[in-house]
Amino acid sequence: MFEYPVELIPAEEGGFVVTFPDVPEAITQGDDKDEALQCASEALETALSFYVADRRQLPLPSTAAGRPTVTPDAIVLAKMISSWLSAPK
Template identity: 65%
Template sequence: MFDYPVVLEAQPEGGFVVTFPDIPEAITQGEDEDEALLYAVEALESAMLFYINDRAPLPVASAANGRPTVRPSALECAKLGVYQAMTEQGIKKAELARRLGWHMPQVDRLFDLSHASRFDQIEAAARALGRHIEIRVA
């Protein structure tokens, strides 16, 4: 769902620059391909925070077409899924807080990708939006 294709560009001075065709705000680099892709996860999560803070819809991932893809960690994917459901339904944070019986700082932390939210809170937010979270190991 949040698998975004990346472009890895070898640099003349060494290393690789990683860009995201669907998320121009995300750019990073690494000494080799593995390191660059590892840093790409952090760049992706940081860029997603821009969308959340601006209360904007999340970018849709385009087809990989043979390119490598990067996705946020599982916890962040769950948070992004709840955020996406909220924006698709036109629900504001205040309404989600009301539905959950939470204070606004709790909802703000839920969408802070650097905050280690409890998974049961993410599940509760999904249920409040009429959704559920599925986890699978592939």
């Protein structure tokens, strides 16, 4: 449901930069693809938490179209949504 596609971009100095087409605030990097995707999960959760704090609508993920995806931790996502719903308007 919340599988966000990522772009893995080879970095000039080695490793990979990770960006999210649907969440432009989430950018990270890693020494290899596995590390980059692990860091991407944290970057996504952090960026989405800013959406919640600012009471902005969470961006829905687009179709992966063959790209790798990152899914925020279900507990973290549930806490963010709960916080958003209970915040004063």
